[in-house]
Amino acid sequence: xxxxxxxxxxxxxxxxxxxxxxxxxxxxxxxxxxxxxxxxxxxxxxxxxxxxxxxxxxxxxxxxxxxxxxxxxxxxxxxxxxxxxxxxxxxxxxxxxxxxxxxxxxxxxxxxxxxxxxxxxxxxxxxxxxxxxxxxxxxxxxxxxxxxxxxxxxxxxxxxxxxxxxxxxxxxxxxxxxxxxxxxxxxxxxxxxxxxxxxxxxxxxxxxxxxxxxxxxxxxxxxxxxxxxxxxxxxxxxxxxxxxxxxxxxxxxxxxxxxxxxxxxxxxxxxxxxxxxxxxxxxxxxxxxxxxxxxxxxxxxxxxxxxxxxxxxxxxxxxxxxxxxxxxxxxxxxxxxxxxxxxxxxxxxxxxxxxxxxxxxxxxxxxxxxxxxxxxxxxxxxxxxxxxxxxxxxxxxxxxxxxxxxxxxxxxxxxxxxxxxxxxx
Amino acid sequence: xxxxxxxxxxxxxxxxxxxxxxxxxxxxxxxxxxxxxxxxxxxxxxxxxxxxxxxxxxxxxxxxxxxxxxxxxxxxxxxxxxxxxxxxxxxxxxxxxxxxxxxxxxxxxxxxxxxxxxxxxxxxxxxxxxxxxxxxxxxxxxxxxxxxxxxxxxxxxxxxxxxxxxxxxxxxxxxxxxxxxxxxxxxxxxxxxxxxxxxxxxxxxxxxxxxxxxxxxxxxxxxxxxxxxxxxxxxxxxxxxxxxxxxxxxxxxxxxxxxxxxxxxxxxxxxxxxxxxxxxxxxxxxxxxxxxxxxxxxxxxxxxxxxxxxxxxxxxxxxxxxxxxxxxxxxxxxxxxxxxxxxxxxxxxxxxxxxxxxxxxxxxxxxxxxxxxxxxxxxxxxxxxxxxxxxxxxxxxxxxxxxxxxxxxxxxxxxxxxxxxxxxxxxxxxxxxxxxxxxxxxxxxxxxxxxxxxxxxxxxxxxxxxxxxxxxxxxxxxxxxxxxxxxxxxxxxxxxxxxxxxxxxxxxxxx
Numbered sequence: 001x002x003x004x005x006x007x008x009x010x011x012x013x014x015x016x017x018x019x020x021x022x023x024x025x026x027x028x029x030x031x032x033x034x035x036x037x038x039x040x041x042x043x044x045x046x047x048x049x050x051x052x053x054x055x056x057x058x059x060x061x062x063x064x065x066x067x068x069x070x071x072x073x074x075x076x077x078x079x080x081x082x083x084x085x086x087x088x089x090x091x092x093x094x095x096x097x098x099x100x101x102x103x104x105x106x107x108x109x110x111x112x113x114x115x116x117x118x119x120x121x122x123x124x125x126x127x128x129x130x131x132x133x134x135x136x137x138x139x140x141x142x143x144x145x146x147x148x149x150x151x152x153x154x155x156x157x158x159x160x161x162x163x164x165x166x167x168x169x170x171x172x173x174x175x176x177x178x179x180x181x182x183x184x185x186x187x188x189x190x191x192x193x194x195x196x197x198x199x200x201x202x203x204x205x206x207x208x209x210x211x212x213x214x215x216x217x218x219x220x221x222x223x224x225x226x227x228x229x230x231x232x233x234x235x236x237x238x239x240x241x242x243x244x245x246x247x248x249x250x251x252x253x254x255x256x257x258x259x260x261x262x263x264x265x266x267x268x269x270x271x272x273x274x275x276x277x278x279x280x281x282x283x284x285x286x287x288x289x290x291x292x293x294x295x296x297x298x299x300x301x302x303x304x305x306x307x308x309x310x311x312x313x314x315x316x317x318x319x320x321x322x323x324x325x326x327x328x329x330x331x332x333x334x335x336x337x338x339x340x341x342x343x344x345x346x347x348x349x350x351x352x353x354x355x356x357x358x359x360x361x362x363x364x365x366x367x368x369x370x371x372x373x374x375x376x377x378x379x380x381x382x383x384x385x386x387x388x389x390x391x392x393x394x395x396x397x398x399x400x401x402x403x404x405x406x407x408x409x410x411x412x413x414x415x416x417x418x419x420x421x422x423x424x425x
Numbered sequence: 426x427x428x429x430x431x432x433x434x435x436x437x438x439x440x441x442x443x444x445x446x447x448x449x450x451x452x453x454x455x456x457x458x459x460x461x462x463x464x465x466x467x468x469x470x471x472x473x474x475x476x477x478x479x480x481x482x483x484x485x486x487x488x489x490x491x492x493x494x495x496x497x498x499x500x501x502x503x504x505x506x507x508x509x510x511x512x513x514x515x516x517x518x519x520x521x522x523x524x525x526x527x528x529x530x531x532x533x534x535x536x537x538x539x540x541x542x543x544x545x546x547x548x549x550x551x552x553x554x555x556x557x558x559x560x561x562x563x564x565x566x567x568x569x570x571x572x573x574x575x576x577x578x579x580x581x582x583x584x585x586x587x588x589x590x591x592x593x594x595x596x597x598x599x600x601x602x603x604x605x606x607x608x609x610x611x612x613x614x615x616x617x618x619x620x621x622x623x624x625x626x627x628x629x630x631x632x633x634x635x636x637x638x639x640x641x642x643x644x645x646x647x648x649x650x651x652x653x654x655x656x657x658x659x660x661x662x663x664x665x666x667x668x669x670x671x672x673x674x675x676x677x678x679x680x681x682x683x684x685x686x687x688x689x690x691x692x693x694x695x696x697x698x699x700x701x702x703x704x705x706x707x708x709x710x711x712x713x714x715x716x717x718x719x720x721x722x723x724x725x726x727x728x729x730x731x732x733x734x735x736x737x738x739x740x741x742x743x744x745x746x747x748x749x750x751x752x753x754x755x756x757x758x759x760x761x762x763x764x765x766x767x768x769x770x771x772x773x774x775x776x777x778x779x780x781x782x783x784x785x786x787x788x789x790x791x792x793x794x795x796x797x798x799x800x801x802x803x804x805x806x807x808x809x810x811x812x813x814x815x816x817x818x819x820x821x822x823x824x825x826x827x828x829x830x831x832x833x834x835x836x837x838x839x840x841x842x843x844x845x846x847x848x849x850x851x852x853x854x855x856x857x858x859x860x861x862x863x864x865x866x867x868x869x870x871x872x873x874x875x876x877x878x879x880x881x882x883x884x885x886x887x888x889x890x891x892x893x894x895x896x897x898x899x900x901x902x903x904x905x906x907x908x909x910x911x912x913x914x915x916x917x918x919x920x921x922x923x924x925x926x927x928x929x930x931x932x933x934x935x936x
Contacts, residue, residue: 312443
């Protein structure tokens with residue numbers, strides 16, 4: 001009996017049956033089909049507990065949402081104290097919390113002038129695209145093949161067909177895609193003269209974190225400048241110190257016109273997102289400040305939490321911890337990779353953003369399963385299933401990192417067996 | 426803010442406690458990485474720390490006196506030097522890395538560092554204790570977080586930074602030596618009770634020591650001193666007087682090993698008083714003794730304003746003059762704890778009592794130590810081994826120093842007890858250790874032990890390092906190394922990735 005006082009379930013089977021009936025049959029079937037029998041219940045730090053009590057170490061962290069782990073006590077206390085004074089707030093009026101958060105946020109992003117708030121990543125991408133269109137008075141948006149920027153009307157059109165065509169939401173006339181790391185293809189699109197923005201995740205997450213070079217990103221930015229196209233950096237997974245810098249674009253020495261932050265800025269406890277932009281891109285707010293209205297966007301509670309997230313991330317000891325974690329996994333996974341190079345092909349890494357390549361077209365799906373059986377939860381990349389997203393949080397401590405590595409190492413023979421009997425594609 | 430209400434409209438969590446937790450994480454990373462280093466690196470790190478500390482011995486001595494108002498610069502320089510280069514000279518050649526092989530016992534011992542040490546340092550010997558604990562912790566491959574007494578926090582924080590920079594430049598990981606810049610009771614409590622602390626080393630008042638033991642973490646705390654000095658009729662009185670005055674005057678009695686009360690054989694008492702005068706002691710008249718008693722002991726205990734002050738200043742504060750005196754000698758009639766002047770006095774005031782013989786001397790020494798000082802130090806000036814042995818056997822001290830000043834004798838600088846700023850007071854003194862703190866206190870030993878039967882021969886471990894098992898060879902490829910679904914992920918990309926990782930690592934190392 002799982003009793004939550006407001007609701008209860010007799011057992012996991014009842015929960016599955018009702019989830020299938022009332023919520024999402026596809027998702028329920030998919031994970032059970034993969035052998036990932038997980039209903040997340042209690043959570044604490046970087047641990048997740050299945051409703052039946054099994055503990056998992058979370059390396060999925062929902063793309064950085066749980067950068068500080070789950071229910072980080074300082075963030076929870078911040079939110080609880082904020083609730084004594086604030087609520088979502090009224091989006092029409094100037095607000096102390098929103099103003100303070102915008103000011104602090106901008107201090108982390110030299111070159112930017114305004115914060116426009118949303119409630120989630122997709123909304124921030126909408127805001128970015130709309131702002132770029134306003135600034136340039138052009139309509140077309142260019143993104144990369146296998147890019148990913150969310151699921152709302154404009155954002156989904158920038159991404160993979162898988163997510164747009166099903167809803168008849170693809171808009172080929174307004175949205176073009178070019179291959180990643182192909183500056184010529186990008187220039188061919190931009191030179192048409194009708195492009196408002198180029199949007200790119202600084203390290204494409206859903207594509208499995210293929211690492212850009214600084215030259216490529218700088219090349220993109222200078223092409224944008226050349227054709228008066230707004231460069232939108234999607235920093236949802238690369239921001240917030242995960243590259244070892246506050247924002248990924250800073251790690252690569254580029255200056256976007258707009259960048260987007262979500263997930264981790266919420267501390268995993270109160271949704272908020274930010275489209276941070278130059279004066280030029282934010283100029284619509286001077287013409288009509290209410291041109292974009294969002295009741296839950298920039299909620300005051302989210303602002304107070306976001307402020308705390310930024311303050312914590314800038315503490316020297318947290319920055320040092322990010323470097324320690326990054327170096328630990330660079331060394332440790334490097335060793336494991338050398339010993340298991342038959343199945344574990346390579347490591348992509350920037351800071352605590354890692355993509356691990358496995359030697360099978362769906363190698364990461366099997367790796368995810370093998371790790372799951374060894375008490376670690378890490379998810380494959382939806383758009384490149386060879387690559388496992390391996391995303392340690394920024395306050396992981398040394399003993400837990402060692403435990404992760406030991407569990408990872410122990411999972412390698414299991415993975416080898418799974419791959420040996422996997423259908424060859 | 427409008428109106429006169431200054432209460433914040435919204436509250437935020439206490440940042441200090443949260444940061445404390447992260448300091449311990451940092452320390453753990455450093456400890457883990459430092460524990461893997463070889464003996465030569467460890468030795469170079471300790472040497473660099475000791476040299477950096479030595480170089481700043483004078484600056485910090487002046488700074489400490491300025492900040493705390495306690496002690497004497499010249500003597501603090503000596504302590505700072507003794508606890509930096511002196512400690513390295515004493516222990517620097519010890520190897521806590523190599524396996525220790527015993528063929529007789531058929532064992533191999535591997536030193537295992539505690540891990541993360543949390544150290545409290547006192548206001549009285551601020552920098553010397555910082556040096557001492559940091560060097561001992563690091564030479565045994567531990568990380569250390571030092572929480573200085575708030576009264577000496579600035580000089581200690583600077584001293585810790587000096588050691589940390591030196592250690593890092595000699596190859597130690599960042600974060601191996603850290604300081605709590607703003608120590609507060611709740612913050613110290615947070616550290617002491619944290620599961621991420623492996624060992625607490627507490628020097629300070631009894632409250633601090635008891636708190637350390639109550640914390641639930643392994644702890645080494647040490648109690649306070651109150652050393653009696655027995656002077657019999659077989660010693661050289663001139664030398665004894667000189668030792669006593671120099672020791673009692675050393676840093677104005679701020680070491681916990683300083684002499685508390687002379688117990689002079691009646692037959693030599695007057696001669697001893699004369700010798701003390703010759704050695705620049707001021708022997709107080711009865712009304713001066715009374716004034717001192719009032720000045721030094723208030724209803725709430727020892728007058729902390731007098732800690733480590735010059736003898737002449739104390740005399741002035743008590744209303745008499747003792748210009749140029751190294752110490753003040755206060756003759757007392759009663760040698761019992763109710764005579765406050767026989768208690769611990771961290772200032773150059775020495776009680777002086779008379780005893781008829783060794784038996785009475787022993788009884789008097791026990792009386793002196795009844796209220797405080799158990800497990801700590803006692804002194805005897807004598808050449809009669811039987812008396813020395815009976816005295817040592819009967820007084821509740823764990824170090825009984827002979828024909829030497831107690832300040833530097835019991836603390837191991839002028840004896841072979843091992844130089845120490847932390848004096849174990851044993852079970853009697855509420856401590857888990859009874860000797861002067863040594864590097865061995867910061868490690869455990871893992872022991873490989875063979876079957877003692879001759880049927881099972883002992884292994885040959887000579888020439889092997891701790892971690893000698895070679896990394897396994899890469900497995901044989903059984904799957905295609907590139908997959909069709911990722912056209913870009915060829916060898917070139919991998920090389921590029923490898924380079925990026927290298928660059929990232931380089932950035933980390935130089936950060």
